[in-house]
Amino acid sequence: MKSNSILLQLGFVFAGLSLVAVGGANVVVADMHRQFVEVRPWLTDREFSELFAIAQAAPGPNAMIVGLIGWHVAGWAGAVVATLAMCVPSGLLMLTVGRAWTRFHDAAWLRAVQEGLAPITVGLILAAGLTVLRATSPSWPLVLLAGVTVAVAVKTRLHPFVMLALGAALGLACAR
Amino acid sequence: METHLETHLESNAPAVPSRPALFLGFLEIAAFSFGGAAAWARRILVEERKWLRDEEFTEALTLGQVLPGPNVINLSIYVGDRFHGPLGAILAFSGLMLLPTGLAIGVDVVLVRWGHMSVVQAALAGVGAAAAGLVIATGLKMGKRFRGRPVPILFAALALLAHAVLRLPLPAIVLGLGPVSIAAAWRARR
Numbered sequence: 001m002k003s004n005s006i007l008l009q010l011g012f013v014f015a016g017l018s019l020v021a022v023g024g025a026n027v028v029v030a031d032m033h034r035q036f037v038e039v040r041p042w043l044t045d046r047e048f049s050e051l052f053a054i055a056q057a058a059p060g061p062n063a064m065i066v067g068l069i070g071w072h073v074a075g076w077a078g079a080v081v082a083t084l085a086m087c088v089p090s091g092l093l094m095l096t097v098g099r100a101w102t103r104f105h106d107a108a109w110l111r112a113v114q115e116g117l118a119p120i121t122v123g124l125i126l127a128a129g130l131t132v133l134r135a136t137s138p139s140w141p142l143v144l145l146a147g148v149t150v151a152v153a154v155k156t157r158l159h160p161f162v163m164l165a166l167g168a169a170l171g172l173a174c175a176r
Numbered sequence: 177m178e179t180h181l182e183t184h185l186e187s188n189a190p191a192v193p194s195r196p197a198l199f200l201g202f203l204e205i206a207a208f209s210f211g212g213a214a215a216w217a218r219r220i221l222v223e224e225r226k227w228l229r230d231e232e233f234t235e236a237l238t239l240g241q242v243l244p245g246p247n248v249i250n251l252s253i254y255v256g257d258r259f260h261g262p263l264g265a266i267l268a269f270s271g272l273m274l275l276p277t278g279l280a281i282g283v284d285v286v287l288v289r290w291g292h293m294s295v296v297q298a299a300l301a302g303v304g305a306a307a308a309g310l311v312i313a314t315g316l317k318m319g320k321r322f323r324g325r326p327v328p329i330l331f332a333a334l335a336l337l338a339h340a341v342l343r344l345p346l347p348a349i350v351l352g353l354g355p356v357s358i359a360a361a362w363r364a365r366r
Contacts, residue, residue: 017347020346021246022350038343049300050297052308056310059210060206060272060277071280086246087253087269094254097239114238119335119357123337124339124346126336128311130340133304146308163309171305
């Protein structure tokens with residue numbers, strides 16, 4: 001595979017996703033799996049889920065996952081291209097609109113846009129979680145762990161790192 | 177008269193960051209933001225450094241969420257631009273992304289070196305499962321406010337099915353369902 005072609009594809013895919021990533025970076029996770037595991041065999045399921053795990057465990061914005069995939073596929077250039085492609089188109093839009101609306105009014109049409117997009121964001125984020133779970137090819141104990149994690153994260157304020165550490169421990173225990 | 181009083185009461189008047197401070201402020205946000213950059217962004221921008229008033233922050237974050245793209249990154253670009261134009265936006269963005277990206281890449285380098293070991297794979301599979309659970313939980317928490325409202329729940333379910341089951345591309349889902357859901361929300365307001 002020519003590296004220029006890889007960088008171009010990274011750039012195009014993420015630039016395209018940037019302008020439809022309504023609600024944040026998590027909504028593109030399922031499509032990243034589709035684009036880089038299914039459509040192009042650049043990553044295996046395992047690699048994809050491992051990169052996601054690293055991005056979740058490390059501090060920083062969720063959008064990091066994009067740069068990490070870029071890195072894994074094409075080194076420094078890939079990381080830069082992927083990150084900028086993901087962040088600049090939407091960022092420019094934000095900059096432009098932000099300048100035009102120095103005081104952001106509670107306009108009725110804006111509320112409608114917000115209310116309309118919110119459930120779609122929710123569906124896409126749920127899809128992201130399910131996609132990552134599938135990609136780990138989980139054994140039943142790990143599926144159960146995912147379920148417990150959901151319950152704990154929804155009901156309690158336990159630090160997420162605890163669940164990730166438990167996940168690591170359970171993963172190791174199941175391997176023996 | 178009330179406006180004068182309000183102005184005086186706002187002794188919490190926002191401070192204006194210097195360029196280096198802009199970079200460092202967002203660096204600080206990234207260093208602590210574990211899976212939830214928005215909360216730390218608020219803490220540092222509003223409470224600690226007082227660059228924004230609470231309402232300003234909320235408005236900016238909301239705008240970042242309504243517009244496409246990563247939320248806190250959109251926020252950093254807006255805040256940076258507001259104080260120091262495009263250069264400010266670049267400073268804020270770099271401050272936010274540099275450390276986490278570098279750290280994540282560092283971990284991946286280690287992973288590439290040792291990732292073939294089955295222990296590493298087993299542990300990471302576990303972390304991945306837990307991480308997936310965290311994301312699902314985020315979605316559910318966001319969806320809580322739709323409880324008892326069939327229309328948003330329907331759109332969430334459609335988006336989920338279309339993307340996770342039918343594997344339709346993201347742009348198709350957003351551009352297909354988005355306008356319909358927005359129209360429904362608009363009608364619901366009346």
